[in-house]
């Protein structure tokens with residue numbers, strides 16, 4: 390057992406998209422700070438950020454029906470859609486900065502333009518979609534959105550979904566060309582390659598087992614080296630817990646009061662992947678449907694063209710499910726060991742409240758392939774079982790906490806938890822996830838380094854022109870941002886690799 394020790398300015402735990410983004414932002418703001426990354430697996434972006442573990446949707450609320458809810462007066466509330474769109478514009482600006490500064494050479498390596506569509510069936514949902522379209526299409530953030538309930542037009546947009554579709558039910562769709570497919574796994578790897586070139590020490594096969602405050606105000610991490618079984622001690626002034634599903638346990642170990650009374654609820658995922666290139670070639674969009682009654686928002690079904698490994702693919706899902714693991718590579722004891730005296734009541738309350746959800750998730754796990762095919766046939770009426778394989782997706786851990794609405798409330802968003810002195814922060818939750826990595830990491834920076842924000846603001850604004858400003862209130866800025874980001878997307882389109 391060795392006793393290797395190092396001391397650094399910043400330690401990032403986990404090599405997913407969140408640590409990659411925070412590390413890149415910090416290196417641009419303060420190039421001389423020393424950053425060390427510890428990742429328990431052998432490479433970067435292997436858990437939720439991996440391209441096969443998430444849906445790769447650049448969530449800009451262009452197609453996700455759950456971001457626009459129908460109010461009791463029949464109108465459609467688009468405030469959440471606006472917030473998510475603005476957050477995505479922040480990511481797009483930062484990625485454009487990376488491309489324009491040659492920190493990432495080719496946007497095609499991680500992003501591709503792809504129409505985003507919403508698709509509904511039945512009179513009630515068609516009426517809802519029409520209202521949603523009316524509310525969004527007049528908003529400059531959603532410029533270019535089209536609506537159609539004409540089967541001929543729909544045949545042009547989604548031929549694979551329209552072929553052999555019975556004509557006895559009303560159907561409708563919206564389509565917007567400015568959507569994206571993002572390969573978050575590739576982006577994560579590109580960012581870590583860039584960080585390595587900048588002198589960041591990225592240590593794989595290193596699992597952070599524990600962390601504690603030292604008497605001189607630093608954080609000391611106990612790190613297990615899986616290459617030789619040794620235990621190392623590393624200290625830092627600032628620690629970011631970017632362990633994805635592994636973050637909750639580490640936050641609990643840190644002992645900070647802000648991390649108390651919080652629990653985690655794991656939701657697993659499954660995709661169906663098309664293995665028939667002829668079928669794959671007949672679809673070109675991300676098409677989001679409506680969640681089934683009782684289904685959690687993260688299991689809204691969608692049929693997605695994806696660009697992975699320089700190839701066009703077609704995925705359907707995700708089907709939600711239940712597993713007590715907090716990471717795909719996690720342990721069956723993750724859920725039970727996350728129950729502590731301080732969150733026991735919160736967890737019990739959540740357990741009692743969420744029996745129907747747990748039942749739904751367990752039923753989903755038990756679904757046969759044929760039952761899953763039936764759900765797919767709502768999208769592709771003539772889908773053949775032999776053309777589709779099952780793929781285990783990433784694990785999400787939803788936050789459970791006490792809120793104004795009661796004890797043990799399940800949250801579906803992401804949450805930044807930080808200590809009062811700003812020396813440690815953790816990211817919990819998973820949705821809208823990787824798409825909002827840049828604005829969420831800017832929140833970490835603002836919370837943990839308030840003393841530097843004034844000095845850093847000009848550089849942040851150089852990278853993200855809309856930083857700190859509402860795009861919606863600044864039509865000229867929307868135009869500027871759209872021009873900037875569409876140039877990046879156009880660059881990505883120029884190289885015709887996908888077939």
Ligand SMILES: Cc1cc2nc3c(=O)[nH]c(=O)nc-3n(C[C@H](O)[C@H](O)[C@H](O)COP(=O)(O)OP(=O)(O)OC[C@H]3O[C@@H](n4cnc5c(N)ncnc54)[C@H](O)[C@@H]3O)c2cc1C
Nearest residue numbers: 403405406407429436437438444446597633635822823824
């Ligand atoms: C099925 C599914 C579909 C999704 N679809 C989308 C989508 O379409 N669009 C979107 O924007 N987002 C989507 N998301 C969410 C998105 O994938 C996540 O929000 C994002 O990848 C989380 O990144 P992360 O860096 O926090 O975590 P991760 O990518 O999980 O990375 C955490 C890393 O920390 C490491 N780690 C954990 N514990 C330790 C430890 N103790 N010591 C050292 N290392 C540790 C892990 O090995 C891992 O590499 C989806 C997620 C799932 C599961």
